[in-house]
Amino acid sequence: MSNEYNDQLSEHIPMYIRIAMDIRKKILSGKYLEEEQISTEDEIGVEYGVSRMTARNAITQLVEENLVYRVHGRGTFVSKNKIERNLNKVTGFHEDMLSMGLNPSSKVIKFITRLPDAKEQHELKIRKNDKVFEINRIRYIDDVPYGYQELVIPVRLLQDLKKEDIEKSSLYTYMNKLEKPISYANQHMEVAIKPEINELIGISENIPFFKIKRVSFLANNEAVELFHSYFRGDKFSYSLQLSNHIEEEVSE
Amino acid sequence: MSNEYNDQLSEHIPMYIRIAMDIRKKILSGKYLEEEQISTEDEIGVEYGVSRMTARNAITQLVEENLVYRVHGRGTFVSKNKIERNLNKVTGFHEDMLSMGLNPSSKVIKFITRLPDAKEQHELKIRKNDKVFEINRIRYIDDVPYGYQELVIPVRLLQDLKKEDIEKSSLYTYMNKLEKPISYANQHMEVAIKPEINELIGISENIPFFKIKRVSFLANNEAVELFHSYFRGDKFSYSLQLSNHIEEEVSE
Numbered sequence: 369m370s371n372e373y374n375d376q377l378s379e380h381i382p383m384y385i386r387i388a389m390d391i392r393k394k395i396l397s398g399k400y401l402e403e404e405q406i407s408t409e410d411e412i413g414v415e416y417g418v419s420r421m422t423a424r425n426a427i428t429q430l431v432e433e434n435l436v437y438r439v440h441g442r443g444t445f446v447s448k449n450k451i452e453r454n455l456n457k458v459t460g461f462h463e464d465m466l467s468m469g470l471n472p473s474s475k476v477i478k479f480i481t482r483l484p485d486a487k488e489q490h491e492l493k494i495r496k497n498d499k500v501f502e503i504n505r506i507r508y509i510d511d512v513p514y515g516y517q518e519l520v521i522p523v524r525l526l527q528d529l530k531k532e533d534i535e536k537s538s539l540y541t542y543m544n545k546l547e548k549p550i551s552y553a554n555q556h557m558e559v560a561i562k563p564e565i566n567e568l569i570g571i572s573e574n575i576p577f578f579k580i581k582r583v584s585f586l587a588n589n590e591a592v593e594l595f596h597s598y599f600r601g602d603k604f605s606y607s608l609q610l611s612n613h614i615e616e617e618v619s620e
Numbered sequence: 621m622s623n624e625y626n627d628q629l630s631e632h633i634p635m636y637i638r639i640a641m642d643i644r645k646k647i648l649s650g651k652y653l654e655e656e657q658i659s660t661e662d663e664i665g666v667e668y669g670v671s672r673m674t675a676r677n678a679i680t681q682l683v684e685e686n687l688v689y690r691v692h693g694r695g696t697f698v699s700k701n702k703i704e705r706n707l708n709k710v711t712g713f714h715e716d717m718l719s720m721g722l723n724p725s726s727k728v729i730k731f732i733t734r735l736p737d738a739k740e741q742h743e744l745k746i747r748k749n750d751k752v753f754e755i756n757r758i759r760y761i762d763d764v765p766y767g768y769q770e771l772v773i774p775v776r777l778l779q780d781l782k783k784e785d786i787e788k789s790s791l792y793t794y795m796n797k798l799e800k801p802i803s804y805a806n807q808h809m810e811v812a813i814k815p816e817i818n819e820l821i822g823i824s825e826n827i828p829f830f831k832i833k834r835v836s837f838l839a840n841n842e843a844v845e846l847f848h849s850y851f852r853g854d855k856f857s858y859s860l861q862l863s864n865h866i867e868e869e870v871s872e
Contacts, residue, residue, distance in 0.1 A: 405738050442738040450810065455707065458862035486657050486694040552863045558702065559811050559828045559853030576811045576828040576853070582862075601811025601828070608860070610710035610834075611804045 384425035387416055391426065395435050400446045406436060408443055448605070451509075455608035458553045458584065461507055461515070461597075462538030471510050478504035479531045481523055488520050491583050492591040499523040503534065506569050507599075513569035515577075515599040525592050539593070550592060553584040557606070565598050576601040636677035639668055643678065647687050652698045658688060660695055700857070703761075707860035710805045710836065713759055713767070713849075714790030723762050730756035731783045733775055740772050743835050744843040751775040755786065758821050759851075765821035767829075767851040777844050791845070802844065805836040809858070817850050828853040 381389075391407075394400045407415065412423035427444055430436045436444050453464055465472035484492065484500045492500070500520050507515040519539070521529065525548070533542045543549055560579035566572075577598040584593045633641075643659075646652045659667065664675035679696055682688045690696050705716055717724035736744065736752045744752070752772050759767040771791070773781065777800070785794045795801060812831035818824075829850040836845045 403739055439738070439742060442742060445739065452808070455860060455862065458864050486691065487655055487697060490691060490694060550864060552861060554861055555859065556704070557809075557858045559830060561828065576813065578811060606809045607807065608707060609804060609806055610707065612710050612802060 383416070383418055384422045384429065387412060387418070387423065387426035388429040391430060392433075392435060395430075395446050395449075402446055402448050402450070404446050405443045406446060450605040451514075451603055452605050452607050455555070455606050458550055460538050460540040461517075463540060465509055473508045473511070474505040474535050475508065476503060476505045476531050476535050478502060484520070484522075488594060491594045492520070492522055494522050494524075494591075501526070501529060505534065507597075513571060513600075514603055515597055516565050516569050517595055517597040519593060519595040521593050522591070525586075525590065543592070548586055548592065550584045551587040553582050556581040559601070560598060562598060571600070578604060578606070635668070635670055636674045636681065639664060639670070639675065639678035640681040643682060644685075644687060647682075647698050647701075654698055654700045654702070656698050657695045658698060702857040703766075703855055704857050704859050707807070707858050710802055712790050712792035713769075715792060717761055725760045725763070726757040726787050727760070728755060728757045728783050728787050730754060736772070740846060743846045744772070744774055746774050746776075746843075753778070753781060757786070759849075765823060765852075766855050767849055768817050768821050769847055769849040771845060771847040773845050774843070777838075777842065795844070800838055800844065802836045803839040805834050808833040811853070812850060814850060823852070830856060830858070 391400075394406075400406055406427075409420050409423040409427065412418070412426065413420050416423070427436065427438070431438060431444075434447055435449075437447055438444050451465075451468065451470070453459075462472050462474075480502050481499050482502055483496060484494055484498065486496075488494070488500060489496055489498075494500070500522055503517075503519040503521070505517050505519070506513055507517060521539075526543070526546070529542070533539075540550060558579040558581075560577045561574065562577055562579075563574050565577065566574055578601055580595075580597045580599065582593070582595050582597070583591055586592050643652075646658075652658055658679075661672050661675040661679065664670070664678060665672050668675070679688065679690070683690060683696075686699055687701075688696050689699055703717075703720065703722070705711075714724050714726075732754050733751050734754055735748060736746055736750065738748075740746070740752060741748055741750075746752070752774055755769075755771040755773070757769050757771070758765055759769060773791075778795070778798070781794070785791075792802060810831040810833075812829045813826065814829055814831075815826050817829065818826055830853055832847075832849045832851065834845070834847050834849070835843055838844050
């Protein structure tokens with residue numbers, strides 16, 4: 369599409385749509401931050417030389433796209449455009465995404481059993497002869513890659529686990545069905561720049577990741593999984609409530 | 621220093637020191653990850669054509685530098701080289717660093733009172749005439765910049781707050797002295813690439829940050845602070861224990 373064509377096109381686009389396009393671009397390019405207040409109807413009116421009604425129509429357009437939201441008597445603010453995951457409860461990616469009405473899936477690119485390395489023996493509290501599943505999978509939402517996971521599970525605990533069980537559904541759902549629900553987990557979070565993982569999951573930009581390490585336990589304190597996940601930093605955020613009292617200690 | 625000089629130098633350096641230098645470089649450059657197992661004494665022996673004793677001496681050198689640690693009967697692992705902050709309790713940067721034996725400080729680069737914007741009114745549940753402190757500070761450990769914070773506090777709650785109170789000590793300590801300890805907080809965490817903040821705090825590389833937004837509350841549910849902090853992703857990690865039950869709801 370040439371610039372000339374664009375110019376001709378824009379002449380025939382109603383002014384409120386053009387203003388909405390302008391503000392949308394500012395939001396998606398990060399010029400407006402999440403939760404930042406955008407210009408008021410009056411300010412837009414002055415800036416673009418339009419009536420307050422036209423300015424209001426532009427904002428309404430963006431509200432309908434969920435890009436901004438109005439707060440009565442306060443103004444209009446940029447919506448969160450990252451998927452927010454809550455850290456107050458141990459949950460899996462699959463359930464979390466489903467509960468938000470999103471469409472998660474996984475592609476398992478490695479599914480083997482092998483002996484654990486020293487670190488895995490240590491983290492999972494298993495012996496060097498206790499075999500483990502090593503499972504690597506790419507996580508998608510609506511076929512867009514959102515993350516990558518390297519998962520290690522003692523074979524003894526989930527002997528009948530098949531690739532299909534975790535490709536089409538969730539490990540946590542599978543464990544609940546076996547009446548082995550995860551009781552608690554220790555989680556460690558870092559920021560990681562990993563060009564090789566961007567490449568592996570098929571993203572051309574070099575996006576920073578949340579690198580999540582989790583060791584999960586059954587109620588009887590058996591370690592049931594060790595994973596390292598890389599979730600796209602441009603797509604996810606984490607939230608939690610912190611309190612001033614130390615949580616009741618859960619024994620390991 | 622010329623390469624020739626280096627070559628001559630290395631000829632006179634004991635082999636175990638040279639091996640330690642090699643492994644150290646792999647750790648600091650990220651070729652070995654945190655908690656990853658490094659080569660065994662036998663493997664180092666074969667790789668460098670040295671005795672097991674020489675290999676052991678090389679590892680001992682790195683153990684003494686806390687770069688690696690030995691696990692009896694398992695092997696040698698790369699230590700965590702990031703400062704780990706715990707998310708199971710609401711704490712401040714200053715106390716956290718002190719409790720690890722580190723030497724934190726802050727440089728306040730902005731300290732003003734002003735009227736709150738719409739977002740701050742909303743987050744802090746204050747009226748548009750309720751003045752706030754706006755405080756920006758760079759956080760250091762041993763005079764190395766580790767982060768940056770933009771802090772907003774209702775003036776009404778901490779009327780006598782002075783720049784010195786939060787430059788030499790901690791806001792949370794100050795509030796404890798006033799018998800207004802923070803009771804709980806809502807925290808939101810993102811990954812952020814912010815070249816302007818790298819520049820502001822004086823880091824030449826473009827390091828990704830943990831962007832932390834926190835709103836903290838007193839026991840009576842008054843919001844006492846809203847901050848946005850940027851902590852260096854190459855220096856910090858976060859850990860927490862997740863449980864399967866939903867935490868007792870704390871009313872806001």
